[in-house]
Amino acid sequence: MHNVGFFVYPGHQILDLAGPFAAFETVAKIAGRPLYGLEVLSRAGGLVPSSGGVPVTTKAACDASVNTLIVAGGNVAPMLEPGEVQAVACLADRTPRIASVCTGAFLLAEVGLLDGRRATTHWRMAHQLQRSYPAVEVDADRIFVADRGVWSSAGVTAGIDLALALIEVDHGVELARKVARELVVYHRRAGGQSQYSAISQMEPESDRIRISLAFARDRLHEPLPIERLAEAAHLSVRQFGRAFRRETGETPAKAVERLRVEAARARLQDGSEPIEMIAQAVGFTDPERMRRAFLKVYGMPPQAVRRLDRSVGKSPVVTKDV
Missing domain, CATH: 3.40.50.880 (Class I glutamine amidotransferase (GATase) domain)
Structure with missing residues (x-):
């Protein structure tokens, strides 16, 4: 026993x-x-x-x-x-x-x-x-x-x-x-905890990390390497990486990817914009990268998320048949 x-x-x-x-x-x-x-x-x-x-x-x-x-x-x-x-x-x-x-x-x-x-x-x-x-x-x-x-x-x-x-x-x-x-x-x-949290609404303790998140939210269509985010926060890359992980529980790269996923999902819900255009608009550069990110977060590709959202309304929780 x-x-x-x-x-x-x-x-x-x-x-x-x-x-x-x-x-x-x-x-x-x-x-x-x-x-x-x-x-x-x-x-x-x-x-x-x-x-x-x-x-x-x-x-x-x-x-x-x-x-x-x-x-x-x-x-x-x-x-x-x-x-x-x-x-x-x-x-x-x-x-x-x-x-x-x-x-x-x-x-x-x-x-x-x-x-x-x-x-x-x-x-x-x-x-x-x-x-x-x-x-x-x-x-x-x-x-x-x-x-x-x-x-x-x-x-x-x-x-x-x-x-x-x-x-x-x-x-x-x-x-x-x-x-x-x-x-x-x-x-x-399917998916991880990211599907239940909203990093776009996260409020870290320090002004510098909040500034870096706001900087990223406003420029998702642009390249956002850690060096650029660290510069916006007025920190060295090493200091920024440690502070960001400590205050958000995420690496900067994962946080940017999730910000893009959240922005892409909002656009999927709000209209009939082609997925290729959405991928470009939120900084994924190509639909395949966006598809991989959606699979990681939601456990399903963007097309499936769009169909599901349209069938159940704008629910923040993704479900599938058991």
């Missing part, structure tokens, strides 16, 4: 717990026998309130022995209390596989489990994670990341994606696919 422990604390997001818990629970229904033992853990045990006030019954972490530890996300301040950090550090020392959902990555980072590793979190918190823990390589666009036994996932529902990936590692792709069907979710979600 593979034991999975879910660590929570006052102010955890209950869906970060319930989503992956349901995925592992469903395995027994599909497989016809229990393959996972599930328990909810906390620093001291007992009833632990979620961010919405719903109490969850837990077992004391010091009494647990698990094969996989999953830290739920939620309010960052209470999860970083010394007692919570110590409890997770103690569990991690004897747990072979460790994971986080959403902002749970902050707790793993505080313990030191993400130092020198790639990780992700909710797109809105990625720049804060990078700024607070510079030893972590934050990838703000990934739905989940696995790096040497430590897994992390994006915001809220991405915990289900994480659980499905862990199930696939443990028991194969077919079982994971059947669990996804039972839950009526994607087995493998």
Whole structure:
């Protein structure tokens, strides 16, 4: 039996717990026998309130022995209390596989489990994670990341994606696919977190990075190498690259590409302009480059995005049949 422990604390997001818990629970229904033992853990045990006030019954972490530890996300301040950090550090020392959902990555980072590793979190918190823990390589666009036994996932529902990936590692792709069907979710979600965030509306902390983003937004049809953006921010290329990544969670090149994708999608929604003309207008130079960028962000090419937007209205979320 593979034991999975879910660590929570006052102010955890209950869906970060319930989503992956349901995925592992469903395995027994599909497989016809229990393959996972599930328990909810906390620093001291007992009833632990979620961010919405719903109490969850837990077992004391010091009494647990698990094969996989999953830290739920939620309010960052209470999860970083010394007692919570110590409890997770103690569990991690004897747990072979460790994971986080959403902002749970902050707790793993505080313990030191993400130092020198790639990780992700909710797109809105990625720049804060990078700024607070510079030893972590934050990838703000990934739905989940696995790096040497430590897994992390994006915001809220991405915990289900994480659980499905862990199930696939443990028991194969077919079982994971059947669990996804039972839950009526994607087995493998198309695109990254970029499809849910809007970098064009991002407001970095420093004036210089805000100026560079505004400069890029106004000149998408022009070449925008990092040297030009650094000059607009009045920083050296090296200083600019570090500051930009720290404040946005993105490299300058990725940010420019996403700005162009967002601008192209707006034009796709607003009219019947040929895709070739849109690609030129937003700086992709050719339709193939734009197609690759759309596949990376939305999981589908521009033509499919245009058809979908016209069929469902100007929805910011891209969906496909499961």
